[in-house]
Amino acid sequence: MCAQADQSDGSGCGKSPSPSGGGAAPAALTIDQVIASHHRAVYRYAYRLTGMAADAEDLTQQAFLVAQRKLDQIREPEKADRWLFAVVRNCFLKSRRRRRPTVETSLEVRIEDIAVESVADDPVDRELLDRALEELPDEHRLVVVMFYFEDLSYKQIAQEMGVPIGTVMSRLARAKQKLRRHFTAHGSTAR
């Protein structure tokens, strides 16, 4: 369904994703075309990961600089966004590890402890969502963004991140819980 990020070292910008697509003949893509077609989506994705406009733009630029060097790996232009998302993810993880090398804490969660607050189908306040995402640990935010933004399944997330499915399920469940609690604490579930 989508390009798979090469996560063999589990690190960030250290690797480019594997080629997007299979045996199709390489299209003569130019970096200008890639930027024109995908810069908005890539920026939005980067913004959701970083929570900061300036960081998002830096990350977006990094991604396209990588794309410029690895343009030949993008064999199916329509799937280039997934490839670029993977690059953004890797760069994000790399930058975070450089800034704050932390030992991963236990992320296991007892699903049965998670309460499901009532949810309204209202438009989400943008700033509230920004703050809620900002409060999540990087690992949780990454899973949430992959789930909601990229629309990946938890199995695909596990595969791309190179972590067990159970870990992804735990992170996703806990992250969703934190998001809901954030909205509830601010007087609205989805507003």
Add this chain to the structure above:
Amino acid sequence: MMKRQELRALMHCCRPDLSDLTAEEARALTAGLAEDAELRREWEMLQSWDATIGRAMHDVPVPDGLADRLLAAVHRSASDDEVRPLLEPAEAAAIAEPATVTRRRWMAWPAGVAAAVLVTTALVLVALFLAGQPDNLTAAQLAEASGDWMRQLQPAAWRSSDPPLVEFPPDMSVRLNFVAWQPALAILDSQAVVYRAELPTNRATALLFVIRTWQGRQLPAIPPFWPDSTTGNVCVGVWKNAGCLYVLVVPGPASDYQRSLRSQAVA
């Protein structure tokens, strides 16, 4: 039969169409939702929540001019070959290794200080070098130096054809009729030629040195009406125009020098 908490775990992670689940998981969840009203209520809320957040995730304003800045960055990077190898495994491994990171951080300080010292030293040396260059010479000093240049001229080197008028154009301010030229390579460490003319009044020989150089920025752009030097009954005027430094040497009184110039083109 799956326990309730197992079903809830699946609910939290799967997307609406249950396609993320295995056939067995999907059957179990479907059965659980059919039997358990509370579980069904949670499922519906979760699905609604996911749909709402999923839409909101894409609601990010894109800054104006982003595409242009990205294009500029990649083109600049391509032209300057400044693309850092962001994706090299060795770098990622270095980041993942705390000891290496620490060592490199400590190395970065002296390296940075050393680089700063080197840059500062280079700037000082360049400033000193430029200060000692002829660019800081005055017109009078250049006029005086022209005596040495004349002594370097070779009588046999005069040529009467193929003057390098493009590379070393005689300034239009000078109204002498040049009859010969010769290269004079040792002037101000720059390429130069000298043109020779005969004055109409006394047939004395006048010279115009044309030096293609970046120096002499402080000099006037047109020839001075009064010569910069009159030493030894030789008048010398110095100016710079269009990348060429001109030194006009006219023997005799200042009036002869002045008659060598177009009247409207003197300072």
